[in-house]
Amino acid sequence: MMLVQEMIIERFRGSVPKTKSVIQHLADVLEISYDAAYRRIQGKAKLDIEESMKLAKVGQFSLDQIMTAQQDLTALGSATDTINSIESLEKYFKDMETNLKAAGKDDVEWIYSAKDIPVFHHFNDSLLGRFKIYVWLHLLDDTMEGKRFADFHLPLSIKEQIKINKSLFEQFKRVEIWNDTTISSSLQQIHFYHEAGYIDHDTAKVLCNDLRELLKNASADLLQESYSIYYHELLLMSNNAVVRKKGIPVAGFVTMTMLGYIRFSGSNILNRMNEFFKHQIRQSTSIKDSSLKERSIFFNKMEQKINALEKSLERFNL
Structure with a gap:
């Protein structure tokens, strides 16, 4: 089962222009170093809530969808x-x-x-x-x-x-x-x-x-x-x-x-x-x-x- 951070990174990855490095783009959005961005992509460092919100905003995806991805509830919404x-x-x-x-x-x-x-x-x-x-x-x-x-x-x-x-x-x-x-x-x-x-x-x-x-x-x-x-x-x-x-x-x-x-x-x-x-x-x-x-x-x-x-x-x- 894919972890929440992996899903956030995956959705963000889909929004990155083909001409740009995913790691560098993530570093620019979060205003962190290239190495710090690499560690987050590899799962060696955790994304905090504020960082997750920034990635969702720039990547134009919903954190709601990420957080409920493993749920099988028909009345969820x-x-x-x-x-x-x-x-x-x-x-x-x-x-x-x-x-x-x-x-x-x-x-x-x-x-x-x-x-x-x-x-x-x-x-x-x-x-x-x-x-x-x-x-x-x-x-x-x-x-x-x-x-x-x-x-x-x-x-x-x-x-x-x-x-x-x-x-x-x-x-x-x-x-x-x-x-x-x-x-x-x-x-x-x-x-x-x-x-x-x-x-x-x-x-x-x-x-x-x-x-x-x-x-x-x-x-x-x-x-x-x-x-x-x-x-x-x-x-x-x-x-x-x-x-x-x-x-x-x-x-x-x-x-x-x-x-x-x-x-x-x-x-x-x-x-x-x-x-x-x-x-x-x-x-x-x-x-x-x-x-x-x-x-x-x-x-x-x-x-x-x-x-x-x-x-x-x-x-x-x-």
Whole structure:
């Protein structure tokens, strides 16, 4: 079994530029001599807490993950705070910024099982983006009961926060696994709130067009090296996610409530989740690498579902 100090050194080693000596880089970071750094790498001298924190900060890895690496606990992790108001939702978005920054920038890959369209696609100024936040709060905040969408307005602070989060998230390599039901939640929400009288017919039509625009943007983003969609016909999606750094899983996110999740870093459980994701990707079709025809079929299926919803809206409006 690898000792904690060995794991810290190993993770730090993975962050050292190929053009630089590991021993010298460690010596520079800890501000110690070359010989003292060598002794720590060999395990002949112990790293203290402050030194470990410095290595984790520079190497952009989590000491949590190191300290829990040998544990096999399914409930190991930290849960998001309860969301039941506009204020707690804003805190949720602010905490999201903190977590995204903690992941660092270099060689970070986010793999997401998209039961619903991932939230970051909605972090913009579109009417659909505001509607999704309205729906989340309508389901979580008792004071929203009976409040129509036309009377719901986002604070400027939240608008600014979600733009920050979107910008941070787009620094990562993003891999999303979709299936034929990924778009269904958004379609059902538009349908429900229209029939319930919370949104009018014209608003519902704009939301449908915004959904089309979202898919158009996702298709265009596939031209970027940093973004991929995989299509899995059979997998039941979960909205769970794994974050990998330099190919190594460093954090897992398991959904707990509609927006809430448990974040964990114990490597035994994390590695099992990562292997599951890798297996599902192998069984999926890469939309990014598909032919133009196959890619068009993928997005046309969702376009047809939007068309069907619009026809339903028209019949209801007669």
